[in-house]
Amino acid sequence: MSSTSPLRLGLSRMTGRSPHEPHRVASPLELLFDLVFVVAVSQASQNLHHGIVEGHAGSSTLSYAMVFFAIWWAWMNFTWFASAFDTDDWLYRVTTILQMGGVLMLAAGVHDAMANGAWGLVTLGYVVMRIAMVGQWLRLAASDPGHRAVALRFATGISLVQVFWVVRLAFPPEVQFWTFWLAMLLEILVPLWAERTHPTPWHPHHVAERFGLFTLILLGESLLASANAIIDAGASASSFSGLVLLAITGLLIAAGMWWMYFGFEQGDRMSSSRTGFLFGYGHYFLFAAAGAVSAGIEVELDLTTGAGEHLSLATASAALALPVGIFMLAVWAMLLRGKLSRLGSAVFLAAAALVLLSVAVPVSTVVVAAICVVVAVIVVEARRSRV
Template sequence: MRARPIDEPNRVSSQLELLFDLTFVVAVAAVTAQLAHQIIQGHALDGIVPFLQVFFAIWWAWMNFTWFASSYDTDDVGYRVLTMVQMAGVLVLAAGVPAAAEHADFGFVTLGYVIMRIGLVVLWLRAGLEDPARRRTALRYAVGISVVTVGWLYHSVLAPVSAELPLFVLLALLELAVPLWAERAEPTTWHPHHIAERYGLFTIILLGESVLAVSRGVAAALKTSEISSPFVVIAVSGLVVLFSLWWLYFLVEAGEGLSGRRDRSYLWGYGHYGIFAALAALGAGLEVAVEQSGHGSIAGPFTVGYAVAIPVGVFLMLLWMVHALVVAESVIHPVLLSLCAVVVGVLPLAVPWIGVHGVVAAIAVSCVLLVAVTIAVNHVRVPAPDFGTVRGRRR
């Protein structure tokens, strides 16, 4: 197991990484469905903290494997088997999501998380054994992950109820600190374009989960009523919102930026927790909005409106922040983006006059306008390329 080159040409996600991502589809679907259930039952505030906790476990496990694989993807038998172990842990974690969301029982979630960490620790130990140049870094990762995993076991089994949330926050901060500490010995050779592609793929997975969530809401609404105009408006507007957010995210190609600003990779990567969580929460909000149009929800209209608006606003603001870290000049103008986020945040107040379907439609229109104006501004500002001078140059 030797470190892969930082500038390896044509580096893309492997088939094993794509299969690995599919297990997270199950986990994200489970946590999104539970959040939607809490909102529908009128317990939105009670469901937010468990959602963020479980999603942290999902995101962090995915991120740890992704960055390891970017440096040490040997794709041999041992690597594949240990990846399968981590995939099994994801499925165990997904099975424990309902208990975590409904009863604050994180036993199975912790078990799945520990299984994933065991696979990752063994991979780091192997890297330390077979890559002498970065042995200290690999061993720091292995030790740091192991120590924090013991903390998670204590949190799940022995910690008093009153200390569970503060201890969770402490352990989460320690998890975030492990890469900062380990990489100080000798930085790993993660590939910037590969990392950017992996994050883009996970963004697409989360957008796909939102489409699935909307389809669940459609099925639930059809059980309680006939197709109505609000139902159609919400379903179509939800798809437009998701398409607009996809468009905005991929306006910036992060690979080149990460290549020249490797020191900002921590903030860039950690900032995606909020982006990914917002997309997952948006799926839950759209599911509830569609179901509410069929009178299948006891949640109030203001709650449903904000269940869609808040994730969209959070996504927009964090998107600008992570883009600003890796590009010299943001493609999306911060004033336009901030204005759109403010408008989206205010729109649910109009529920008494335009209804939930009107709010979701207005959010969709706001996002479309942001995309349209951004494209128009950049089309005017950026001159057309002279293909006679860039022929043969790698873009």
């Protein structure tokens, strides 16, 4: 709860919260915000799964990466703003709920975007979320003279980029595709430009907790995929053993990913704006990989049951091995590098490399991935027990 003083109409003055505030934890509103994003993440992973099974692995993976940028960027910008300026009054809550509406609009358009290349609804939902953030920054500019300059920079930069997102929809699909990357770059540059002279007072441990909670949501998708394997195992005697193996290894992979991520306290890694930006931006790869693991497990399920007519062993292997391997590399680069010993890092990276290389070997990728994840967890736990 914010400590700001109440003003007229039940509102509080929006000012920067202390980055050293003790016992700062996620608010119920932030938790609800995350739950709404479950819908968008689920839609993205499900459509990735269907695209791979239907023989469109390359295009589906690229579309997934594009959709996930919108999910990750909108979520992260709200999270960082809330860490620094959350007032928890009725206007702040209403504005946040408006962003949730944008999330649901985005989620509703994911299928058309990934399957048919129709990005209109996804773009509209994304713009709704971002314009709501403009409102938050303008409120800050009006309330806090000390943060007025950075707030106006954010409001201006975000608004201009949203105009670009909307205008590009008037052009043919191929133009929309190439201009997407320019719009994405502009979005990423806005915070770097806005905070160049006056950083916002975000709370390192609060931000670390928020990222951890979103990671749990993504891992929950993988656990759901493993649960589907268990459910199907009870209804299909012909592939019972294969489905049970998939359920066990899927659980090991999801639990191991959790263990790696939460092996050490992460708030102390963000000691400056530079390390904060690296932490936040690097999580795109970690989040996207974690969200794709559930699709990989579902693809393995289709391979086991023979449900995928256009599905090859190599494609199914890549669908699981690539996100698991990328997740491991991202965790090491952002969270474990400097925490593990040189030998520990070498073993951890070797395990990640073996997961990626399993794509080219005619073996059960899900088993190899599970074994490598367990090895990586042993490395993390061995180091953690000495700290």
